[in-house]
Amino acid sequence: MHAIVDQIQSVDLNAGEETRRYLDTLTKPPGSLGGLEALAIQLSAITGELKPSVTPPAVVVFAADHGVAAEGVSAFPQEVTAQMVANFANGGAAINVFARQIGAQVEIVDVGVVSPLTMQGVTSAKVRHGTANMVVEDAMQVEQALAAIDVGVTAVERAKSAGAKCLIVGEMGIANTTASSAMLAVLTGESVASVVGAGTGINPQQQAHKVAVIERAINARQANPEAPLEVLAKLGGLEIAAMTGAYLAAAAHRLPAIVDGFIATVAALTACRLCPAVRGYLIFGHRSQEPGHDIALKALEAKPLLDMGMRLGEGEWCRAGLSITASSHRDDA
Ligand SMILES: O=C(O)c1ccc[n+]([C@@H]2O[C@H](COP(=O)([O-])O)[C@@H](O)[C@H]2O)c1
Ligand SMILES: Cc1cc2nc[nH]c2cc1C
Numbered sequence: 001m002h003a004i005v006d007q008i009q010s011v012d013l014n015a016g017e018e019t020r021r022y023l024d025t026l027t028k029p030p031g032s033l034g035g036l037e038a039l040a041i042q043l044s045a046i047t048g049e050l051k052p053s054v055t056p057p058a059v060v061v062f063a064a065d066h067g068v069a070a071e072g073v074s075a076f077p078q079e080v081t082a083q084m085v086a087n088f089a090n091g092g093a094a095i096n097v098f099a100r101q102i103g104a105q106v107e108i109v110d111v112g113v114v115s116p117l118t119m120q121g122v123t124s125a126k127v128r129h130g131t132a133n134m135v136v137e138d139a140m141q142v143e144q145a146l147a148a149i150d151v152g153v154t155a156v157e158r159a160k161s162a163g164a165k166c167l168i169v170g171e172m173g174i175a176n177t178t179a180s181s182a183m184l185a186v187l188t189g190e191s192v193a194s195v196v197g198a199g200t201g202i203n204p205q206q207q208a209h210k211v212a213v214i215e216r217a218i219n220a221r222q223a224n225p226e227a228p229l230e231v232l233a234k235l236g237g238l239e240i241a242a243m244t245g246a247y248l249a250a251a252a253h254r255l256p257a258i259v260d261g262f263i264a265t266v267a268a269l270t271a272c273r274l275c276p277a278v279r280g281y282l283i284f285g286h287r288s289q290e291p292g293h294d295i296a297l298k299a300l301e302a303k304p305l306l307d308m309g310m311r312l313g314e315g316e317w318c319r320a321g322l323s324i325t326a327s328s329h330r331d332d333a
Contacts, residue, residue: 001229001274002146002245004153007252011280016045035305039283040328046256046281054256054326057104058164059095059315060155060246061088062171064112064148064238065130067139068217069175073210075200078130081174082115088172088314089121095170095314102322105162111151112238125151127238134182134217138234145233145241152245156253166256166325168285169246170315171239171263174200177290180266182214182235184292186225187269188299192218195292197262228273236270243267248274251281256325258283259302260317261310262290269296283325285317286310 131139177199221234250257286306
């Protein structure tokens with residue numbers, strides 16, 4: 001496995017307990033701030049500090065293409081991945097607006113977009129030009145999955161060196177709900193039909209086709225559910241691997257990491273299967289409209305902070321959620 005896993009230690013439960021005791025000294029019935037208190041306790045356990053700060057935050061968006069897009073599983077064509085990367089780089093996407101509002105730097109990382117894409121504002125870290133079509137062959141080799149994990153690790157290390165105190169990970173990849181649904185079905189043993197949703201907005205007929213495509217891929221690839229790296233390589237995606245690496249690195253460097261959306265949660269599940277101690281470092285931002293998200297959250301015993309019907313995937317939670325997270329530790333009352 002990637003060497004970063006050896007650097008991961010469990011969160012500091014004693015620091016969490018100290019914060020719980022402190023919260024109980026404040027002028028309110030013990031525990032009456034519910035989830036906000038749980039968040040404050042978790043942030044202390046992550047950082048080891050009684051009053052940690054989550055600002056400034058960093059947003060990192062990983063982008064890559066998926067060979068399975070050729071099966072007609074998305075409402076959008078593959079070219080949209082590269083178009084959106086250009087949009088992120090030009091500051092015109094939703095995540096740019098939200099990031100500006102919370103004072104976050106944004107890094108866009110090309111970990112495997114099909115087109116060449118050399119433009120200012122995009123970190124070029126292509127492991128390959130999109131994955132292969134998982135119905136026909138393994139999406140990628142295990143070595144490529146490891147290289148993509150490494151792209152995520154180094155992006156987090158850059159953000160930490162630049163002073164980030166919390167990490168918001170987003171993604172862009174046409175057809176990546178197909179890849180994540182396939183991974184999730186194998187990792188949890190749930191039926192494909194129960195995890196698959198409309199993604200970017202396909203109709204019920206196209207959704208039935210998407211289920212059939214994923215079932216064919218799962219049968220053809222025969223990934224071992226107990227081997228997360230194999231599941232990632234055979235059925236996953238380059239940006240999903242990079243996000244997995246980002247969560248591993250966040251844990252290794254004791255940075256709170258926000259898991260935002262369905263694809264991100266499947267990457268988080270993969271990271272936790274690779275190293276269970278990662279779980280304590282993850283904060284679940286919001287509940288996506290994608291039906292598989294509930295299944296992934298249940299597998300992680302996670303309760304998201306917000307439920308607003310969002311299903312973008314760029315890191316959109318950050319605008320609404322960062323203020324909640326930050327307020328759990330504001331000491332100006
Ligand atoms: O994060 C989510 O919950 C989410 C749910 C549905 C779609 N998306 C985004 O839409 C793209 C994948 O959708 P699709 O239909 O092409 O598989 C990809 O760019 C994701 O960022 C994201
Ligand atoms: C337009 C568009 C923007 C996105 N942002 C993240 N995933 C996306 C998918 C599409 C299709």
